[in-house]
Amino acid sequence: MTSSDQVIQGAGFTIKSSKFDFFFGRVTSTPTNTRRSLDNLRDLRTLGIDEASGGKEKLLEIFAEGLNAPEVEGDRKINEYGANISRKVELRGGEKPGAIVVRYFYPEGDLDVNPQITSIVPLIYQ
Secondary structure (H helix, E strand, O other), X not given: OOHHXXXXXXXXXXXXXXXXXXXXXXXXXXXXXXXXXXXXXXXXXXXXXXXXXXXXXXXXXXXXXHOOOOEOOOOOEEOOOEEEEEEEEEEOOOOOOEEEEEEEEEEOOOOOOOOEEEEEEEEEOO
């Protein structure tokens, strides 16, 4: 396990530390992933979340808050590996209001275990 793949234990969830590379614009593996990573960086900054000023800690707070946020209707996916549940956390205080959809993965579909954060989708409201 490389240092970038360390698992961070959050308040009720886990996340691989390498996910923050994707969230903050440092992934360059493919043109699509590079674009998505840079889009995340831009959108998070628009929402007032900047890595240089506590952005990682702010995301960890959002992930914890999201555990009790409303589930995104029709976005639950269950397969042989487990259940993916998306929850939307509303945000204010950035350049523009918006939300972050947090995707939580529950291995083997066990909703009693702490989920893993698999991805985020920043939403900017116009």
